[in-house]
Amino acid sequence: MANAHTEQKGAALLATAVAAIGVVFGDIGTSPLYTMKESFSGSHGMPISETNVLGILSLATWALILVVSIKYVIFIMRANNRGEGGIMAMMALALQSVGENRNLRRVIVTLAIFGAALFYGDGVITPAMSILGAVEGMKVIAPEFERYIVPATIVIVLGLFAMQRSGTAGVGRVFGPIMTIWFLVIGVLGLVEILVAPTILRAVNPWYGVLFFLAHPLISFVALGTVVLAITGAEAVYADMGHFGMKPIRIAWFVWVFPGLLLNYYGQGALLLNDPTAAANPFYLLAPDWARIPLLILATCAAVIASQAVISGAFSVTRQAIQLGFAPRMRVLHTSDETAGQIFVPWVNRFLLIAIILTVIGFQNSTNLAAAYGIAVTGAMLIDTLLALIVAVNLWRWSKPLAILAGFVFISIDLGFFLANAIKIPHGGWYPLVLGALVFLFMTTWRKGRVLIGAKMKAEGLSLAPFISSIAAHPPLRVPGSAVFMTTSLDSVPHALLHNLKHNKVLHDRNVLLTVEVQEIPVVDKGDRLIIEALGNEFYSIKLRFGFAEDPNVPRVLESCEACGLPFDMMDTTFFLSRETLVPTADKGMPLWRDKIFAFMHRNAEPATAYFQIPGNRLIELGTQVDI
Template sequence: MSHPSSTPGTGPRSHGTSHGQVGLAGLVAGAIGVVFGDIGTSPLYTLREAFSEHYGLIANHDTVLGVLSMIFWSLMIVVTFKYVTIILRADNDGEGGIMALMALAQRCLAKGGKSAYLVGILGVFGASLFFSDGVITPAISVLSAVEGLEVVAPGLHAWIIPITVVVLALLFATQRFGTAKVGRVFGPIMILWFSALAVLGVLNILHEPEVLHAINPWWAANFFVEHSWGGIFIFGAVVLAVTGGEAIYTDMGHFGAKPIRYAWYFFVLPALMLNYLGQGALVLEDPAAIRNPFYIGVPEWARWPMIVLATCATVIASQAVITGGFSIARQAMQLGYIPRMHVRHTSSDTIGQIYIPGINWAMAVVVIALVLTFQTSSALAAAYGISVSLTMFIDTLLLIVVARALWPRWRKWVLPSCAGFILLDLAFVIANGAKVLQGAWFPLVLGITLFTLLRTWRRGRQLLHDEIRKDGIRLDTFIPGLMLAPPARVPGTAIFLTSDRGIVPHALMHNLKHNKVLHARNVFLTVETLTLPYAANDRRLKIESIGDDFYRFTLRFGFMETPDVPMALMRAGDIEGGICVDPMDTTYFTSRETVVASPRRGMPVWRDKLFALMHRNAAPATGFFRIPGNRLVELGSQVQI
């Protein structure tokens, strides 16, 4: 019933977040509260992990400055230059994220070509990695915050895991209520968090101002001189400082590029770097502080409040990742990569406030299982990074496609910059790949599993469509033949949902076969998903009359929208040549196929069976298209693929 279309839109957005009544300062504050939670909690563990036993580094003067220099320049090159300065320009009608970037890149290429296919593969794999990264972020963030209890009260060590599990369970349990009310306090809390990071950093830097020399890239180069090429593996810890760069791009549609840039350049980046440098100054003064430089650098009287503030900040960071997962899942649903799932709207004012129970509880189970399995944030840090690195690498490849096609003025400097980004991304991938046996296998296995599911669903739908089309009857020959011996007509409007506008819907054939009647008016409805986030009002609905009270409707939605078919069809009477669709006098017909696996057709049998299982458990059209259950008739049939 719904399939992606590559037809680009030209009109203004018909939905989405409106910033008209919100000042720039309010948007900046909101961005600080939502966009930077992931990257903003990295100081809890990044420097500590760089000096963990895994890397075998000694916390001496040159090594500390070298690691801090790499953290500083990674933040400048990867986050500031690549994501905030360049990739935020790649907006797909105001929306960002790897799925939006993939759709934008595909619009630059010939439809159905090998390049477009490869871009689709990269985008889907990147989205799969985003999910695998998303389940590690809440686990490592909340666990690292609660581990501060060990610093102030070592006797509470046994309570760290139970407290973490309770916090995470409450976080996922409250998702169904929506984030609109809680979101109002996100900004002030995160502003307080980043302010605290900056103040703590300055206080510690004053004890050892020598640490400011780490801004000089010579110290990063000197690190490699001393450690040779083996020093590249330290990027496995340095990447922890830049996790969240993709999240910055994903959340662009909520606030716009300008507020995000202002927040990063003038507040978030300085606060982060001051804190990292402050931790480095503390270690220069007392190398033993490397066991937990974040909390040891906090004055004793402030440690309990800091644990509470850090826990709040990590919960907010986790919330942003979870809602980002909902958003990516809805985009994937609309673009045809995952089965339809129940989507619940948690706000009557903001279309982006959604809750997907299936995604929420799947993430909850995996996140809590991670905490119980890995036990410490240090162990989770070994698993963290590989999916982030690969996602950043894929972003760079997609950026090259977009820059070449759409940015003739900027590509002269963007494309050479991408060559540098690729080298740095590959360094991160190699360094994190070395941690496969220590835990990095988990996000890889999860990402590959999700990728297999997404590709199986996409390919299975294509095979199902081809089988239905192969056995179908052409519409242009069916209607004239039907009118030679017309069946009885009953009052009302029948709407037949179909994914192929040229073929007679199975539901119509079954209705004629079993009920021997036609409605007074019959509509063949095709729902398309554009590679734009929102469909313009003037392109929403197209109506064609094909004679004898038969009509062909094409209804378009953007991939960020939740299709509401009855609401959209209420405009049918306002369009030239249209008809009035009375909701109380309309019946929707759709076919629900039972998929049977066949060993001699498109996919291996195990993938056929996997697709059949996914197809059986997909949400019915009633829920996905928001069609009232009492107006829907489903007719079943068996199809071999």
């Protein structure tokens, strides 16, 4: 029995690892399509020589080792917030680690929001770059096909986003085996060329990277902007951790993905030394003529899959941002009955689809996009490093020497890549920065707006304790049933309660003030889910707690209150919500233009009925006008 159970667990782990190959490593797995090509034939391409080829290969090798293997797969993946990954999960963990230090909390939140904003910019650039890079193999096969590259790319993008509703699990089952074959094929193609020129393996020695810098101090710095293409997608390793778990991702990387990438890069390097004209597209020219059409088909499939890593990550980051109060409520659909982390966010899906199509039309080819690629990725990587170091020092209690050493190594690498890509800003690097800045603006506007509304509603509200005393002294007419008033503060009287009493002149037999809190952990333990307090005169306060990776199903939790002596009959319970109508004004809160943005986001947020899963026939909304 024990052996059968162990075999079953092993099979499940292997299946998850294969699915992770398809979703998590799609982006970094298609980097061989364009990394060496852009290094030697792109806008900043270098002349082909033994020093240059070995130097670029050495830099790419050690970038994969230090940034992906050590920093992300080993170090940052340790910062899993109860199984969840991504910038928002990291932020929550960092906030827990610093306690009530307001200044440090403000820095952490700002870094995390900007990191999330850059991740969305990457989510637009990556699919466009990967799919264009693959489809451009058409002109290697037949130059006259060049005019079909952009239309074919758009058709493929449309097909990819149409598949998203089936969920990460469904996509992973299809994509995992394809990407497993992909890494095998590109590894074999590289190995064949390595056997022709085995001296290329000298590039494993980091000294060749040093020699490259010594030989070309200025050009080598610029070259870092193309070397970084080899590690784009590394941040998805952490962002998608909640979908598959730490162990399957680590197994997939070290056993299958990393070896396949290295073999292919070294094969391309050997080809370039033997035939410098192959710089036009060394990836496709690794294959014999008869294999290029099948390779084009496989590469296109792999490029489609590459986009999945950032799309899945964008869904996860969005849900976490909503729960933590950095984004308006949106519809979130669960695509798996078994894994809570597998979700689909229709609004984000539409946004990415439109933005990617516009990017493909605007940039036209992967060389133009390479100039825009990298700045968002390296910025997000630098922020990941800073937040992870805060967690390491404050939560894991790393010693100062260890933290300083790790910080020096990782920050130096990230900063070097970021500065090398900053050169690209005038040539297209501005594009992901503009996308990131817009997302940053929307997220900070939403956060600030909600804080201002909460403060204003609290300032204008009545104190709860005297109100209950006055109700006891001068009781209004009571009607049967329970009334649940949703509020953000349990210290003041909800506006919906006051409006109901003022206009209907009645109170229910039992009145419950309910607030929902989102904790800085993915899932709240069952025992900590709710706190009930009797306030007297049949008034109660209930505090519901959810994690940032959970969906707040209010009626289901209220049904569990019976165990605490406060039973609810949902058919005899009415929910009251206050719906604010926002009036932007020039003399309060934020600047008027930001007030208008916030009011627009507020109007288009998903109704609380759907978000808190409250039955529409048990809900009464009462309007309140709020000047902001």
